[in-house]
Amino acid sequence: DTLKSPNTCLFTISSQQPQSPQKSWLLHKCLSFFRHNDLPWQIRSLYNNQLNQVDLNTLNKTHTNIPKIKAGHLGAQFWAAYVPCDCQYKDAVRQTLEQIDLVHRMTQSYPEHLKFCTSKILQAFQENKTASLIGVEGGHSIDSSMATLRMFYQLGVRYLTLTHSCNAPWADNWKVDNGDENPESNGLSEFGKNLIKEMNRIGMIIDLAHVSQKVMKDVLDISEAPVIFSHSSAYKICPSKRNVPDDILIKVVKKKGIVMVNFYNNYVTCNKTASLSDVADHFDHIRQVGGAAIVGFGGDYDGVSRVPQGLEDVSKYPDLVAELLNRGWTDKEVKEALGENLLRVFKKVEEVL
Structure with a gap:
């Protein structure tokens, strides 16, 4: 039920309509769905995820705060749950869970502006709130575990970026194409191919940002x-x-x-x-x-x-x-x-x- 209505604009629009100095009329009237924002990482880096130490209404150290969200007419936003590559093979799952938790708490802390969604995005838009969704940025976050992938989905994650700027054990990242890293899987390993099928099965979006071109081609061949x-x-x-x-x-x-x-x-x-x-x-x-x-x-x-x-x-x-x-x-x-x-x-x- 992600798309409840074929009409994602609240009003009829026309490119001939007079534009305000901010030229925001089209964004004001139509659902704007932006894909990737790392505000959760900034909250972790600057405040150790202590939301009581930050006010998103007045925060001025970041590209994103509540007034900027309103001025930019962000109707829907995927917040990235990102953790660094150096936690791979260590505590990547725990750290990713902390970032997923942060997005949940962030939306709960600003209910008048943000609404956590896994679907019904247009409903949040019609309530004049920013539909807030989660994407996990980096396959290292699942620790090569199908069960972890499925549990992330249950917690509201709706896309997975297959790699960040490091290889996962089952997928090569973009630095392989630069010659900055050696390939581990020559694209996708067998586990990686099975992971794509599982993402298709559970309904999680596959994100190919950061992957090698061989992985791009493998996924585009496999994914339904x-x-x-x-x-x-x-x-x-x-x-x-x-x-x-x-x-x-x-x-x-x-x-x-x-x-x-x-x-x-x-x-x-x-x-x-x-x-x-x-x-x-x-x-x-x-x-x-x-x-x-x-x-x-x-x-x-x-x-x-x-x-x-x-x-x-x-x-x-x-x-x-x-x-x-x-x-x-x-x-x-x-x-x-x-x-x-x-x-x-x-x-x-x-x-x-």
């Missing part, structure tokens, strides 16, 4: 459900191995998946500096190769050290929407990129049993 790249950009624009090459984009089209654009400068321009316009170039390229139906907003706020000029924090999403409209994107295409594409993927993943 659409897949996502939660925070990756276009390799053609910035040839970082963290980005998605055109041949993979074409496979994503066939799988009816989605690529959600990352805002980290190094993956936008392959340099330390970038602009909002540079980010829009990635949207344009992905749309050109695969159509607007495979594009989404990835972000990566609070997980990166450098973000583009004009996209300094989550409040700036409306300006990127305005840029896409100014570049000739239709209302329909922008609505798809804002939320409808991801809701479609979510619904299809839930249907695969």
Whole structure:
């Protein structure tokens, strides 16, 4: 019941409608579903997960707080439950559980603004709250345990990024393509392939951000459900191995998946500096190769050290929407990129049993 209604806008919209100085009218009226935000990691890093030590209404050390969420019209947000690679083979499961717990407590602490969801996302949107979901960033978090994967799902996790910037014992990460790490599985191991089938079975979204290109191809061949790249950009624009090459984009089209654009400068321009316009170039390229139906907003706020000029924090999403409209994107295409594409993927993943 993720998508209760085919209409994710509360009002009729038109690109000819006068725009406010903040150019936020379309985001205000339509569900905006953003994929990847590392605010939980910042709360852990800065406050050791002690929520009583932080007020999200006044927090000014992060890309994300309640006023910025409202200004950016975040209708729905996946919060990343991330723990570092150095806890692999140690206490990764416990540390990940602490981050899952943090997201639950965070939404409970701000019930007037945030609503924890595993489905019924539109209901939260209609209540003027940010639907808050959980994604686990890094396959090392499950400690090669199908049972842990299933229990994470029971706790509300709805996507798993197969690797972070380290190999899992059953899947290679993107640094293998750089030659910075040696492959362990030459893509997916047999356990990894079985894991994909289990994720399909239980209805968990497969996230291919951070994986090697061989893993991308293996998963796209095996998975019965659409897949996502939660925070990756276009390799053609910035040839970082963290980005998605055109041949993979074409496979994503066939799988009816989605690529959600990352805002980290190094993956936008392959340099330390970038602009909002540079980010829009990635949207344009992905749309050109695969159509607007495979594009989404990835972000990566609070997980990166450098973000583009004009996209300094989550409040700036409306300006990127305005840029896409100014570049000739239709209302329909922008609505798809804002939320409808991801809701479609979510619904299809839930249907695969």
